[in-house]
Amino acid sequence: MEEKVEQEVVSMPRIGDAAPEFTAITTQxxxxxxxxxxxxxxxxxxxxxxxxxxxxxxxxxxxxxxxQFNEAKCELIGxxxxxxxxxxxxxxxxxxxxxxxxxxxxxxxxxLIEDIKMDVARKYGMIQPNEDSTKAVRxxxxxxxxxxxxxxIYYPLSLGRNFEELYRVLIxxxxxxxxxxxxxxxxxxxxxxxxxxxxxxxxxxxxxEGKENMKCYDWxxxxxxxxxxxxxxxxxxx
Ligand code: BEZ
Numbered sequence: 630m631e632e633k634v635e636q637e638v639v640s641m642p643r644i645g646d647a648a649p650e651f652t653a654i655t656t657q658x659x660x661x662x663x664x665x666x667x668x669x670x671x672x673x674x675x676x677x678x679x680x681x682x683x684x685x686x687x688x689x690x691x692x693x694x695x696x697q698f699n700e701a702k703c704e705l706i707g708x709x710x711x712x713x714x715x716x717x718x719x720x721x722x723x724x725x726x727x728x729x730x731x732x733x734x735x736x737x738x739x740x741l742i743e744d745i746k747m748d749v750a751r752k753y754g755m756i757q758p759n760e761d762s763t764k765a766v767r768x769x770x771x772x773x774x775x776x777x778x779x780x781x782i783y784y785p786l787s788l789g790r791n792f793e794e795l796y797r798v799l800i801x802x803x804x805x806x807x808x809x810x811x812x813x814x815x816x817x818x819x820x821x822x823x824x825x826x827x828x829x830x831x832x833x834x835x836x837x838e839g840k841e842n843m844k845c846y847d848w849x850x851x852x853x854x855x856x857x858x859x860x861x862x863x864x865x866x867x
């Protein structure tokens with residue numbers, strides 16, 4: 630069994646916290662985070678290293694889907710513990726040379742943060758030394774228009790992310806905010822939603838049942854229909 634790295638005491642941002650502030654150099658110039666993104670959703674994500682295969686497949690997929698995220702009022706921001714020139718060379722290689730799963734000529738136009746000193750990665754708990762002490766894990770932070778962290782997902786180095794799931798999370802968070810509901814397992818726009826949202830007081834089955842578009846499975850578990858078009862009208866830019 631490999632010896633574990635001694636635990637350093639780190640404070641990790643948590644769901645509900647204000648996103649830690651930083652200024653950083655990126656492939657698209659300097660950014661002040663989260664200030665520059667106020668009023669928009671942002672996904673701040675880290676990858677372990679440039680010029681590595683899983684990360685390349687992820688960047689191509691994310692760049693390919695960027696418009697879809699932007700249309701849901703969300704900006705993407707990447708980060709790794711590499712320098713700016715490495716980032717630029719890697720993104721150029723992706724554009725000029727890599728064809729993968731039908732994606733080619735992929736230009737990454739969202740900012741990729743250089744973080745050689747690991748300042749940002751440490752602030753966001755992206756360095757998890759028992760996984761790797763010199764590379765960021767695959768972290769994904771969903772930050773809302775007020776700069777509050779709403780979801781955090783971590784993946785290990787070997788596991789490429791599912792970007793359809795990240796998109797689903799973004800739409801579900803916005804749906805919860807816009808309609809005051811919660812979303813059940815595997816929810817997709819057009820599926821029934823949960824009322825009242827999880828965490829609030831249970832609603833009597835008798836009170837809810839029979840109401841329009843409402844279904845109660847027990848006193849603590851009621852759903853209602855929510856039309857896909859209605860969701861998309863709120864969530865997507867018009
Ligand atoms: C990759 O992206 O392929 C990778 C990066 C760091 C460690 C392992 C895999």
